[in-house]
Amino acid sequence: MFGKTLLRRIACSNLNLKSRKLSGKPRLAIVGSGPAGMFACNGLLRKSNFSVDVFENSPVPFGLVRYGVAPDHQEVKNVINTFDAMFEKNRERLKLFCNVNIGRDITFDELTRGYDAVLLAYGSYKTRTLDIPGSDASNVISGSEFVGWYNGVPNASTPDLTTSNVVIVGNGNVALDCARVLSTASSGLLRISDIPGDRLNVLEGANVKDIKILGRRGPEHVSFTIKELREQFKIKDWDSKLEISEIDAKNLTESLPKLERKKKRLTEVLVKNIGIANGLRQCHFIFHRIPEKIIADSNGKVQEIIVKNNETGQEETYPCGLLIYSIGYQTLVLDGVPQNDKKMIDMKDHCRVNMVAACSSQVYATGWCAHGPHGIIVDTQQQSIFVADQIAADFAQFKDSTSNGVEELLEDRKVPFISWDEWKQIDRQEQDTGKLSGKIREKFTTFEKFLTKLKKCN
Numbered sequence: 001m002f003g004k005t006l007l008r009r010i011a012c013s014n015l016n017l018k019s020r021k022l023s024g025k026p027r028l029a030i031v032g033s034g035p036a037g038m039f040a041c042n043g044l045l046r047k048s049n050f051s052v053d054v055f056e057n058s059p060v061p062f063g064l065v066r067y068g069v070a071p072d073h074q075e076v077k078n079v080i081n082t083f084d085a086m087f088e089k090n091r092e093r094l095k096l097f098c099n100v101n102i103g104r105d106i107t108f109d110e111l112t113r114g115y116d117a118v119l120l121a122y123g124s125y126k127t128r129t130l131d132i133p134g135s136d137a138s139n140v141i142s143g144s145e146f147v148g149w150y151n152g153v154p155n156a157s158t159p160d161l162t163t164s165n166v167v168i169v170g171n172g173n174v175a176l177d178c179a180r181v182l183s184t185a186s187s188g189l190l191r192i193s194d195i196p197g198d199r200l201n202v203l204e205g206a207n208v209k210d211i212k213i214l215g216r217r218g219p220e221h222v223s224f225t226i227k228e229l230r231e232q233f234k235i236k237d238w239d240s241k242l243e244i245s246e247i248d249a250k251n252l253t254e255s256l257p258k259l260e261r262k263k264k265r266l267t268e269v270l271v272k273n274i275g276i277a278n279g280l281r282q283c284h285f286i287f288h289r290i291p292e293k294i295i296a297d298s299n300g301k302v303q304e305i306i307v308k309n310n311e312t313g314q315e316e317t318y319p320c321g322l323l324i325y326s327i328g329y330q331t332l333v334l335d336g337v338p339q340n341d342k343k344m345i346d347m348k349d350h351c352r353v354n355m356v357a358a359c360s361s362q363v364y365a366t367g368w369c370a371h372g373p374h375g376i377i378v379d380t381q382q383q384s385i386f387v388a389d390q391i392a393a394d395f396a397q398f399k400d401s402t403s404n405g406v407e408e409l410l411e412d413r414k415v416p417f418i419s420w421d422e423w424k425q426i427d428r429q430e431q432d433t434g435k436l437s438g439k440i441r442e443k444f445t446t447f448e449k450f451l452t453k454l455k456k457c458n
């Protein structure tokens, strides 16, 4: 996958990396290269003389921009251009260390000792599980597993898409992304996107004819955004309808005049699409359904889901050969980071972590790891700009840094990290390979060969 010359060049460039001691300049470590970390970094580099090291668990940067945002929403991924420009412009004081897990390769404690400030921006990467009898059946997967798979996450297992009947549990945008990708897969529309070739083949061969999107509560509680919702109703050859009771329809319609503008526009789209789906391919939005049990076939693969209809109190059984649940994310707290009673990072205020007095560096947090897995990139960006301002203000009088960073530790431990220049070479190669088949890029889904080479070189 990687040409020999490229591998040699990339591998040996790591030998030239020396730890920097930029006397005087404060040093910041950012954990996570998603939008939260990158927008904060951008703001801070503009407003201060910080030197910044970014640590990213994945072999490649940008978090959910690469591995979450849907492949038919390429325009959203344009934020990467801002991050590209930031890295190029600040080569002297900004470094990227991909394939480094804070917690495993470097402890949080080591990080605080290596830097004057640490910014936690590591997202919220654990999906809440659907804990009902039978949920261990095969082809019962989380929305983030499915999204990660079609977006090229390394080592993601391939779902079986040969079924006609899909049930998606959850009423947020991830549920809509999954439904839309499944509904558009056979149309060829995704062919130019950045879905890896082998995974695109599986999607294009899918045979899905019926998708049920189930919500626990009523239609007034959906967490969809209007763009994604409209898209589902417009998919060619699919009939998508809100199949709701008369009372829900009446309540939804009557609520319209009282709603604020954003919610009103969303509700208008919902009301406009009340009905019964029919035709060859159908998508049903169904509410007040509580998943109770999953029935597997003799091979252990999901066959049916039993739900409770909360409006009638009756049980209902839906045929289901693929069950995707997207019922939220859990926030994980890194070892050593203080945790509150909600099992989230213990924040002193909107951006400062409540560290014990003895901690040698200032610790901040932003994005989904700090405030929970809510909101789109623009929301994350606003939080990050705020935290950058706060860090810059806290360090305005800072005089002399004696921090050494952790690069030497990484080298001693032979952690094969991927730098900015190495990522750019991978990036170019992905784009060049993609062009050959008319795609935006051909994402690599394995970096093993590449990392093994780096290990040998270290």
Ligand SMILES: Cc1cc2nc3c(=O)[nH]c(=O)nc-3n(C[C@H](O)[C@H](O)[C@H](O)COP(=O)(O)OP(=O)(O)OC[C@H]3O[C@@H](n4cnc5c(N)ncnc54)[C@H](O)[C@@H]3O)c2cc1C
Residues within 6 Å of the ligand: 031, 032, 033, 034, 035, 036, 037, 055, 056, 057, 058, 061, 062, 063, 064, 065, 068, 069, 070, 073, 076, 100, 101, 102, 103, 121, 122, 123, 124, 125, 147, 174, 177, 366, 367, 368, 369, 374, 375, 376, 377, 378, 380
């Ligand atoms: C499926 C999906 C689709 C979405 N689509 C859109 C969309 O179309 N438009 C939009 O505006 N928003 C979208 N969003 C929301 C958007 O992705 C988030 O608002 C944003 O990514 C949150 O940024 P973050 O930096 O906090 O988290 P993330 O993007 O998750 O970044 C966190 C980074 O930290 C890294 N990390 C985690 N643990 C460690 C560790 N221990 N050490 C080092 N690094 C670590 C992760 O690998 C990751 O790269 C979507 C979200 C999801 C889940």
